[in-house]
Amino acid sequence: MVIIHPIDPFLFELFPRAKAANQRIDVLKEEMSAYYTVGPYKPSVTVKDDVVEVRIDTDLIDQQQKEYQEVVSLAERGKYEASKQKLLPLIEKAPHVSEYHRVLGQIYSEQGEQEEAVNALIDALRWDPKNGWALLMMGNIFARYHKDIDTALTYYRQAAKANPEDNITLNNIGAILMQAGRKKEAIDYFLQAKDLDPEYPNTYHALAMAEESEGHLSGAFGYAFSAIKKNTKKDSLYAESLRLAVNLAKRLVQEGEGQRVMQRYTRKLEEQTATRIDTVVDESIATAAKIEFAENYSRDRHIIRYKSSYPAVEHLVMHELVHLDLVTEARKVQKNQLFTTSIVHSKAFDRAMEKDARRLRKQGLPEDSVKGFLSSIFTGLNLQVYNTPIDLFIEDYLYSEFKELRPYQFLSLMGMVQEGIKATTDKTIVSHAPKQVVSASKVYNLVNALHLKDLYGVDFLADFSATPKELRQAEEFMEEFEEYRYDREAAEEYELVQNWADDLELSGFFELVLETSHRKGRSPEEVVSEMEESGMNLGEADPYEEERMKTFLEQHQGKDLNMAVVMYMVDALKYFQMLSKEEVKVIAHEVAMKGMYGITPEKKDYTLPKIPGKTFTGYHLLAYYYVSWAIAEPEFLPQLQLPFDREYIVARQLEKEK
Template sequence: MIIIHNIDDFFLELFPSATVNGEVDEEKLKVLLSDYYEYGGYKPAISIKGNQVVIEINIPKISENDTDYRKIITLCEKGKFSEAKPLLKELIKKNPTNSEYYRILGQIHSDEGNQTEAINQLIDALCWDPKNKWALIMMGNIFARHQNDVETAMKYYDQAVLVDPSNNIALNNIGAVLMENQKYKEAKKYFDKAISINTAYPNTHYALAVLAEKENDLVTAFEKGCDTLKLVDSKNTMYKYALEIVTNVSRRLIENEKINDIVKSYIQRLENQSGKKVLQIQDDSIPTVAKLEVAENYNRQEHIIKFKSNRPGYQHLIMHELVHLDFITQARKTGNNSLFTSTQHHKQGFIRSLEKDLLRLSKEGIPEESLARFAEELFSGINRQIFNTPIDLFIEDFLFQNYKELRPFQFISLYIMNQEGKEAVTNPKVVDLSPKGVLSTSKIYNLVNAIHFKNLYGVDFVTQMKGSPFELKQAEKFIAEYQDYSKDKEPAEEYELVQNWANDLKVSGYFELVDESKYRNQRLDPLELLNEIEKDPFDINTQNPLREKELEIFLKNHEDQDINMAVVMYMVSALEKYQNASISELQKVAVEIAMLGTQGISPDKKGYKIAAIPNVEFSGYHLLAFYYVTWKLFNPEMHKMLQLPFDKEYELAKTLVKR
């Protein structure tokens, strides 16, 4: 058996008495080593060659006792040290050349709190095998943790690295011990080395996140925390701690007001591209945290981003809406922008599909008014998901890739949104009330968002959504399709995903994507539209594709009913105009039309005018529709005396009104 030691500082840690006045005395060293390695009357041959000492031990190799060794390991794993120690000492007595036996005995003494004896056993382990890396690391741990002697610990740690420079786990463990002892600079050296060897080891990313937070390097703490989340399962304890770091650090980072400069810079770029001003307006009355109002949709000269500032990371949602405007601007330049339109006819089709569910809820005692509001909210909510989910993926990736400073804002904002999405599809009350088809569709869209958020930041809301295998598979399919599109996205291609996904989920009947240029060129103002309806109530001569399709659906649904469609449309206009009007305002209109009616109102006659509604010229049917509606709203009992045969028209009109 040959053992070779380098004569260096580490060697002198093992054999400190080999020096005289700080210098190695070769003769004394030979005597010391000869005595130490003597066994059974056999003296080793000692030779010194340069800075190495070679020890040749002429003893027969003793066979290993694997059975006892495995038994000892099992006892140690169960913490039964008192049973393991006698067996281990017997093994050492039989074979004193096995370094691992000493190392394990040293581990036992350390776990029992006897660090002095642990050191003695570990020194023996290293004397017999100076390359026993676990003995080296354990020695370093004892000196760092229990002896508060980091300088000595570093000698053993450095030696462990020399022995196995590619062992990232050992390097990570060394760094962790040093960090515990607040030796952050030394710890970082080992963590950096460990991560350069294996970038997929989550413990090192987490350690660097902890270290960065301790040193107030919040950006690095955020990044390494996210790296950790991407590498561990949500059931892993480290996931919880990493999420805690990322959340806490991001909340501190979003206090950085420099983000306002980024927002202003982006706005300036969009103003140059679109040729219109882009204004930011705080408005706490809006239903969402941020809302884009495109100038053309509101007959304005400027685009407006409305926002609430009471939600953490709201600046991210302002940027989100700005990217949405950016996408619209790009699509317009190519002449391919689309508008997402949803009419009363789409809504009625949706509500008809819920008849069984609404009947069930009605039998459970839920009032009709509440059911109507519930159906309205379901329709609006699912349409928001249909339109926004595919487009939002492109937007969030754009922000993630192009605005690194925004990431903590984005993280906090998306985290809250995914929490809300999870609640919307897993809350027991919601699940019980919601129609199964609508709930499943909503869950798929929420799963898409959750998968995307996990890909960006590693946070797992996917398992919390409790999706069925089908729902999860569909969401993963959508993500794959999105990823394919995102490789070389062209302006307006996001609308293709909106339509594709809606088709796959069989919800394309809830909306219409129309070409913006054609739609705006064919639009009429409200008064012109009423006149057009009066001239051609069934749109026979109109070449508006959207209106033609809407009317086709509408007439088909009511082809067996004896209904005056022109009156229905006029009533819709009246209801939308006066649904929130005061009694006095309604009374004024109703009474004036009643006074005009004393002279007779001819349905086919045109040119009627009333002072209560200036600048409008009414046809007979137009005026009679307003007459009926205002009296119905003002005095429901009195309207019966009007003897107008429009009860069916009124009931239908109510279902078409935008609330």
């Protein structure tokens, strides 16, 4: 077949590389030759006067293409002798096909016959001096088998010229230079290779090793985890890159930069919050680390507790510091929320797990052990519900803002994901724990694993043995996280806490409450105003009683009491005096059911069927909530987590004085 093209502007439109080279004829011939090449069969491209003539040996292609594919297939399967016996007749019929000689050279090299391989490759280059693969193989043979680096580099450089867009050639040149101890030259070639193909993991691994050999551990670590991220297969290179990254991270942790980062960030937050921050080793805590906010413990300082047994503990402390930062951010716009649980939530959990409790009792576990086991699961599950969505934002912030902390984060997150694998796949744990809990916990842990994969490329997903539904749920959670990830507004992380719990049917086991409402107190004036608004029946006006009340309010003003709650508790104590303990207990449980869905202090239209004709404000109902349980089931009172202990003491004192 002969194809004739007139040399005119339209031809250069068809072959734009030649056009970009100022319509150079030599570039045009190269581009047309590459375009009309079929497998190993290159066309003849000649210029005559004002036309380009392309001759394609279609007969040869028709006759030998199938046999050539068989040759390649046999070689790929390691059947080199059979491949060679089919290839030699093809060479005899068409000796001008350079690629035949190149494949023969590769077969000889694989069979250990390097001299024969060189002869075949020279024949390939005689027919086509720009056969990049033949040049590359010649370089490999001289470098690996003859230890002749200078000669190898001669061929490699020619290969790079022949295939300027081939990153693998440049990568090989870099590897040879590394072996020769010429590290800086090697890094230059690796960087060129990376620019040509930014997705090729081998180059990043090579750069990591080169940087490590130069003593640049931080740069080496960055390239090592990039090699992991770019590697879509869990092959030997992935395993080697992971091993290298872990080794580099441990060495960087020993240098102690994390301590300095932690100290700087701690000082910054202490200034922002005007509150001291202490860090304490505490091996008894349920999680790797936790922060105790000063406000929640009536302290003058925040305390971060952490387990020293975890790797790279500086990351754990930094994680909790960012948690404080997020809370501070949410407080500025009065949107911070508190994660609370009460006896109502724990009882709801017990009811949901009753079938599993019966199963454990049948297995011979004592009642105390069953209760203790379910209680620990209740606590652990709620920790996951609250922490998992928020942790994603925290880890993103650490990753982007504290690059020097990445080795710590890398080791720490890997350790926690592996801990999650054990917790959700260990046969002993799984056999005892409720299936719903194990599945929900696995979803949350899968979210953490997906985030680790996103940040550092380390893939532990298969180790969870998750069901398709569990994996799909975790992926959907990550998709929802992506919607908030880069433009999150203050306190929006709590939306994910609630949404994910709703999706996993766990929202009955906790309550998110607005901190400003939860902590809000009342002045004496506000107390009187609120009681008047609610229509609370204080009896007929009594000048002596009014004066005594005024004196009482003045005496307790400034004692950090919610005076509205105190007065409502007095009302509750008076009301419950007329009822039996069993009747109070019925009301207590009725209020608790309201509490499951949240009691808003500012709301003014609550009702209770067991107390007909009475309308409650939020604080009024909370007062009845506390007092009813204090009378009917005081042993459960601490689990309500209602912050009104002092109000109750004052209310009882006031009631006795009447």
